[in-house]
Amino acid sequence: MSARTVVTGIGVATANGLGVEEFWSATRVGKNAIGPIARFDAAQYPARLAGEIRGFEVGDHLPSRLIPQTDRMTQLALVAADCAFADADVSPGDIPEYDMGVVTASTSGGFEFGQNELKKLWSQGSRYVSAYQSFAWFYAVNSGQISIRNGMRGPSGVVVSDHAGGLDAIAQARRQIRKGSKLIVSGGFDASVCPWGWAAQLAGGRLSTSDEPDRAYLPFDDHAQGYVPGEGGALLILEEERTARERGAENIYGEIAGYGATFDPRPGSGREPGLRRAIEIALADAGVEAGDVDVVFADAAATPSLDRQEAEAIAAVFGPFGVPVTAPKTMIGRLYSGAAPVDVVSALLAIREGLIPPTTNVERSTSYDIDLVTGQPRTASARTALVLARGYGGFNSALVVRATD
Template sequence: MSAKAVITGIGVATPNGLGVEDFWAATRVGKNAIGPITRFDPSPYPSRLAGEIRGFEAEDHLPSRLIPQTDRMTRLALVAADCAFEDAGVKPGDIPEYDMGVVTASTSGGFEFGQNELKNLWSQGSQYVSAYQSFAWFYAVNSGQISIRNGMRGPSGVVVSDHAGGLDAIAQARRQIRKGSKLIFSGGFDASICPWGWVAQIAGGRLSTSEEPERAYLPFDRAASGYVPGEGGALLILEDEETARARGAQKIYGEIAGYGATIDPKPGSGREPGLRRAIEVALADAGAEPGDVDVVFADAAGTPRLDREEADAITAVFGPNGVPVTAPKTMTGRLYSGSAPVDVVSAVLAMREGLIPPTTNVELSPEYAIDLVTGQPRTASLRSALVLARGVGGFNSAVLVRAPH
């Protein structure tokens, strides 16, 4: 029988909370963290709202030598890794270095670092460009910096599949646990709230241009017209369940029980999008039936076509209004590769408390036959949760998380 990959530590940084307890205290009650951009002047741009992490000073948490060589997303990820180690009750030296690895996801890499070095290049000359530019922008830099800082020499890598990447990275981490690794860090972080990153996001054509924080990101709502970006993400420590219990793990949040991934067919082909199939594969991988799923954490793209596709997939598998659905990312904005790992965190905390966090600000359109949890949190007995994520380019991923026994 394959080893069970369980979550034993969490490091999370989102616009509505830093650390597990702060994040959950805000999420469980629907605390909104979307607001006007403050990290740069957004007035020249059509989209001016974001989910920003306020009050984070990397210098308070990291050695000064790391600051000049890292982008904001990497600083957030490094601090989250420290928090996850502490949460799991593990120190880097406790486990042999070749038995620990890191698999993260990234959507954009270190955009802000790259922007600053390009500015130096054009305003002052090439001699003013940091040597760290050679890697600080790179998609794999979070995996690299985490592994170096913590002496982790086991299987490591990066997954780049847009918003779906966080789930794909977690699935890759589960594979490494099943192959014999003792501990794998996994998840995703992105932080591209800077002019260069902002222009790239606007060019995608899916950003909301609303200037009302409470009415800008409205998945499954008649007024849906795009999403609001955010920054942050989550890192999970995955371990083999037997190994975790043998070392006296302080807590086990849940099990990564099933995973499925598909690619959408070519646009215009007339074929069904791949999300339904990804859900079915994840359930089959977990040995679960649709009736075993107690809540779905939706991708919640926030555009009519993509919302329709997701609602249809959920309805096809679970039946009309067949399972509670929620999208707490409406509080923070979409965190790109960080969104789905944050949803996994929300899922295990929801199971821990028996409380489904709400999809804030949304009025469900009657055209969608889904049981969307809006307005207030909903109490429920939760033993398993399905997390969905979709990315530009046709990526679909689904992960089934089970509560610990």
């Protein structure tokens, strides 16, 4: 049997909280943090709401030399990594540098940084473009900057598979722990609330155009009309359980127990989407039955056809209304590669407290055979949770987390 990979530290930054305590105190009660975009003038765009992180002053968290060479998503990721190390009570300098690695996910890279440098190129000329543009926009920049800042030279990489990427990165990190790495930082961050990034997101055709923050993002609701994007994500400190306990780790949030990934068949093929199979693979990998799962954290696309596919996959595995389902991302928006790691954090904290956070703003629909937790949080003796994520183009990922004691 493979050694167990556990989560010993969490760094999270979302619209409803920076850090575990602030994030969970808002999430557990369903505090909505979606609102009108403030980072740029969105009045002329068809979608004008987002889950923005307000009040984040990067100079309060990072040295001045890092600020001009990093995009907002990287700044958030670096701060989250610092928080995760502190939460795990680990000093990177105390671990051999080749025993530590970083595996992150990214959907869009440093869009805002790239936008600003392209603006300089077009308006002022090439000599005004920052040399940091060569890497600050790149998908792998978070892994690179985190590893440099913390002296980590072990296995590192980046996964680019849209919303599913956050789970894919954590699974890759678990593989590295099983191969002998002592510690891997893993998760995902995205922050593309800028004109260029917004235009790219609108091109996907799935954004909600509602101007009502409490009614804009409604997965599994009869009034669903698309999702609201957000910015942020989460990073986890992963260790092998025995190693963590030997060093006296005080926080062991839970185990990364199982993982499955599939790809949807070609459109029009008549074949079933791959999500159900991804769930079954993850459960088998974790060695659990469907009846052992206490809660499902849904991908929650808020597009009727995708919601139906997800609900049908959940009902096929667990039975109609067979397991509580929730999507707390309705409070903060979909964070692309950061969304699923945040759901993993919510799942671990839900297991710890015995409380399932609600899917805010959604009215119970009779169109889907799932037990959606809406309105208020639900008390539950949860030991095992399933997190789902789906990406543009057919990516499906499922991750099982469970308590360790």
